[in-house]
Amino acid sequence: MGVLFTKRCVLCGELLPAAGTGKAMLCSTCAAEVRQRYCCTQTPHVTGADDAAAALYYTGKVRDAMQRFKFQHKQHYADWFAAQMLPLLTERLDTWQPDLITFMPIGWLRGRERGYNQAELLAKAVAEPLGLPCRATLRKRAFTPKQSEQKDAAARQKNAERALLPLANAEVRGKSLVLVDDIVTTGATAASAVRLLREMGAVKVYVLAAARTLGK
Secondary structure (H helix, E strand, C coil): CCCCCCCECCCCCCECCCCCCCCCCCCHHHHHHHHHHHECCCCCCCCCCCEEEEEEECCHHHHHHHHHHHHCCCCCHHHHHHHHHHHHHHHHHHHHCCCEEEECCCCHHHHHHHCCCHHHHHHHHHHHHHCCCECCCEEECCCCCCHHHCCCHHHHHHHHHCCEEECCCCCCCCCEEEEEEEEECCCHHHHHHHHHHHHCCCCEEEEEEEEECCCC
16 A cells, blocks of 8 residues: 655645645745745845855744744755755855855754754755755854843854854865855854854855844
8 A cells, every 4th residue: 555645835734735736845825925025135144254145034934934844853844945045056156156065053962852953954955956065064062052042132142152163174274165054143153153164264155044034
């Protein structure tokens, strides 16, 4: 007996039609909403980065889907988020000219609990179609408090400055890097990563995110 696999819309959970969907991951209503409401038109500000881009606004259904992706073991959501990010990277290849795709790390304990790093899944999904290498370059310092627990932007900045360390044997000297993250909020963590990658010898560092918060 064959096993029947059902597909649901990434954003609203509606059951998708069994026929004619192909690789579709959205219902028609949510697909229209993405075009009208969620496509990001603002460049995230990340101090020190040579450039930055985000695919979506982190609000409404996109925010809810990102939460499920990160915390409810919806690893396959990476395919949809990466599909929104890939055109941004593709149209910037001539100017960014990346040698390597890398990603924001997560802490060891959180990685063990979750079983995956969402930024790594996104990075691999955007690197593969373009034939670009994808490797870890940073690690999270042990016992670093969560950014989401910091009370304001100043606290997030201070916490981010000590959160990351170079990964042993990471080869970035002389390279142009694209740093992939899931969400840019204040930009403090991404800025800290950019600064550290430059200290490690990277000549260019660009930031590519699945989403960014409104007004940041």
